[in-house]
Amino acid sequence: MMGFILADLRRFKGGALAVVVLIALSVALSVAVTLQERAVRLGSARAAEKFDLVVGAAGSETQLALSAVFLQPSPLPLMSGAVLEKLARDPRVSFAAPVGFGDSADGRPVVGTTTALVTALSPTLAEGAIFARLGEAVIGADVPMRLGAQIKPMHGAADSGGHTHVELAYTVRGRMAPTGTAWDRAILVPIRAVWQLHGMGAEAEHGHDHGDEAPDGAAAEDHDHAVHVEPDAALDEHFDAETPGIPAVLVKPKTMGDAYRLRQEYRSETTLAVFPAEVLTRLYATLGDARSLLLAIAIATQAIVVAAILLVTIMHVGARRRQIGALRAFGAPRRAVFAIVWGELFLLLLAGFALGLAIGYGAAWAISAALASATAVHMPVEFTRADLSLAMWFAALAVLVSIVPALSALRLSPAAALRA
Amino acid sequence: MLALDIAALEMRFPGLDTPVLSIENLHLPAGGGLAITGASGSGKSTLVNVVTGLEPATRGSVCWGDTEITRLPTGRRDAFRAAHIGLVMQDFHLFPGLSAYENVVLPVRLARRLKPGERERALHLLEISGIARPGQPIETLSRGEMQRVAVARALLPKPGVIVADEPTASLDRRIGGEVADLIVRLARAEGATLLVVTHDPALVERIGRHIVLDGGRIIEDAGKAEAA
Ligand SMILES: Nc1ncnc2c1ncn2[C@@H]1O[C@H](COP(=O)(O)OP(=O)(O)O)[C@@H](O)[C@H]1O
Ligand SMILES: [Mg+2]
Numbered sequence: 174m175m176g177f178i179l180a181d182l183r184r185f186k187g188g189a190l191a192v193v194v195l196i197a198l199s200v201a202l203s204v205a206v207t208l209q210e211r212a213v214r215l216g217s218a219r220a221a222e223k224f225d226l227v228v229g230a231a232g233s234e235t236q237l238a239l240s241a242v243f244l245q246p247s248p249l250p251l252m253s254g255a256v257l258e259k260l261a262r263d264p265r266v267s268f269a270a271p272v273g274f275g276d277s278a279d280g281r282p283v284v285g286t287t288t289a290l291v292t293a294l295s296p297t298l299a300e301g302a303i304f305a306r307l308g309e310a311v312i313g314a315d316v317p318m319r320l321g322a323q324i325k326p327m328h329g330a331a332d333s334g335g336h337t338h339v340e341l342a343y344t345v346r347g348r349m350a351p352t353g354t355a356w357d358r359a360i361l362v363p364i365r366a367v368w369q370l371h372g373m374g375a376e377a378e379h380g381h382d383h384g385d386e387a388p389d390g391a392a393a394e395d396h397d398h399a400v401h402v403e404p405d406a407a408l409d410e411h412f413d414a415e416t417p418g419i420p421a422v423l424v425k426p427k428t429m430g431d432a433y434r435l436r437q438e439y440r441s442e443t444t445l446a447v448f449p450a451e452v453l454t455r456l457y458a459t460l461g462d463a464r465s466l467l468l469a470i471a472i473a474t475q476a477i478v479v480a481a482i483l484l485v486t487i488m489h490v491g492a493r494r495r496q497i498g499a500l501r502a503f504g505a506p507r508r509a510v511f512a513i514v515w516g517e518l519f520l521l522l523l524a525g526f527a528l529g530l531a532i533g534y535g536a537a538w539a540i541s542a543a544l545a546s547a548t549a550v551h552m553p554v555e556f557t558r559a560d561l562s563l564a565m566w567f568a569a570l571a572v573l574v575s576i577v578p579a580l581s582a583l584r585l586s587p588a589a590a591l592r593a
Numbered sequence: 594m595l596a597l598d599i600a601a602l603e604m605r606f607p608g609l610d611t612p613v614l615s616i617e618n619l620h621l622p623a624g625g626g627l628a629i630t631g632a633s634g635s636g637k638s639t640l641v642n643v644v645t646g647l648e649p650a651t652r653g654s655v656c657w658g659d660t661e662i663t664r665l666p667t668g669r670r671d672a673f674r675a676a677h678i679g680l681v682m683q684d685f686h687l688f689p690g691l692s693a694y695e696n697v698v699l700p701v702r703l704a705r706r707l708k709p710g711e712r713e714r715a716l717h718l719l720e721i722s723g724i725a726r727p728g729q730p731i732e733t734l735s736r737g738e739m740q741r742v743a744v745a746r747a748l749l750p751k752p753g754v755i756v757a758d759e760p761t762a763s764l765d766r767r768i769g770g771e772v773a774d775l776i777v778r779l780a781r782a783e784g785a786t787l788l789v790v791t792h793d794p795a796l797v798e799r800i801g802r803h804i805v806l807d808g809g810r811i812i813e814d815a816g817k818a819e820a821a
Pocket of ligand 1 (some may be wrong): 613
């Protein structure tokens, strides 16, 4: 039976291949859409889960969340340093780490923060040690630098016309373990070094007031002044009311209840508190709509392809009336004829489905890999149980669809078929 | 081997006023031979179709031995034909992509497993039919060889009856003669009842009994005495 089916398929190689490829492409489209949407959603949810609560200056919630989770370069408004002081003292907070964005090195974000955040991101370092002096840095797992390397930070990003800070070069002291988040691409440095480079804070003699509207935790025009940063100065992670303005504070509340209370309290005229995971969920609702649309298109394509294939096979059965009639005339039972016509089409549909799965998976994997190399956010391309039921549906549909031409083959009278 | 009994058989097709086939009575003893001739359109193939159970009769009965094939439902008719009737057609109806041997065993293999010895029988039938290489792809055979393979296929399940519809009409004279000889020889050797539609006088001569159809009726039945 199988031998006959295969011999028959070999005879109609071209047509069989066309059917397989058509099915494969249409299946690949829906597989890729499903997997990719899931990968983006899971990947960024995992990237966000390390950041329970983010407090920033009043402004866009989305921007605050995206900046903290993905280190997306965007000008965030500054909030008063007093907020950091208050959060750091709060008994409901296990740690509150300031983050200062705005500098970059080789296209990688240089983020000013404290040792608490480094420890939270990577409880044990992959190598080296946490920064202990102003001129030291810890790099993310994906940053291709060695311990001891020098990093010259650049204000802004090179492609948006930044300039290099000549006053200070950081020395890489340690490397974090991979976190699967955008922070794997980041270079973490002491927040006070960032402030001083930008002429902010108590150490900056001029003491002029950087208004809350100054972008990036940077005093936009002041770097040309000869600011001196002492690279060997010890860290001071004690923040008081004199603390300079900062774009965001990452907060680890002690309990879930604390998290909600803190978010409530810091939603005020001047500050904003968000759960990044929640903001992302809202964004994905939009993404989900796009997925539904794409999926609907993919399924419609499949329906058209299946209809076309049905038409072709029924015509094919017509063209093979003689062969089918002869099979029965020479003693093949009807169930064998049915099985042959059914089996051939079912095999083709199955082969197309399998190939489509592979192509779709490959495409999603390639897209995820490209996204991961651009953002460092690990996007897991994986199948879930829900997919199994989808596959079952496809199999059931394939069984049904391939029955149609098989039935039409059964209806042929062998005598009439032989006469034709 | 099986005897054939036809009684009050009528075949009509929708839209035709007169029956295409109308046979009051025909008896062929088990192991006997019957040649059927007649002009084109006289109903020869229709007769073949109805006695082999490829088409249901409009009226009347066709019996092979104790089995009244005209009363069987389609599936049982198919099964009866597969088990008892070896068919050879003008067009060989072999399946490209398969070898000579695979073509011989295909109908049986599609119905069931090969019985022990059937493989050897298939190879033996091919050999005595003059096919030297059983593994040769069927489409590379000559037309004469193809019909020989079809004859071997018809004989594999040891049918009690062999029915051939113009088996030599698409072959040239010499090759046709050889194939005709093969059919008669094998049918005799196997003791099968033989029914052949043919225009070949030599073949008619060898079979002995001979009916002529015209307009679906038997207008001549010769050589009955010798055959009986
Ligand atoms: N399915 C059918 N429907 C209508 N007419 C048919 C059908 N099959 C055969 N006939 C007619 O029956 C007659 C006998 O056909 P056939 O038995 O094939 O003749 P032969 O084999 O003797 O040449 C022809 O006139 C043919 O047109
Ligand atoms: Mg005919």
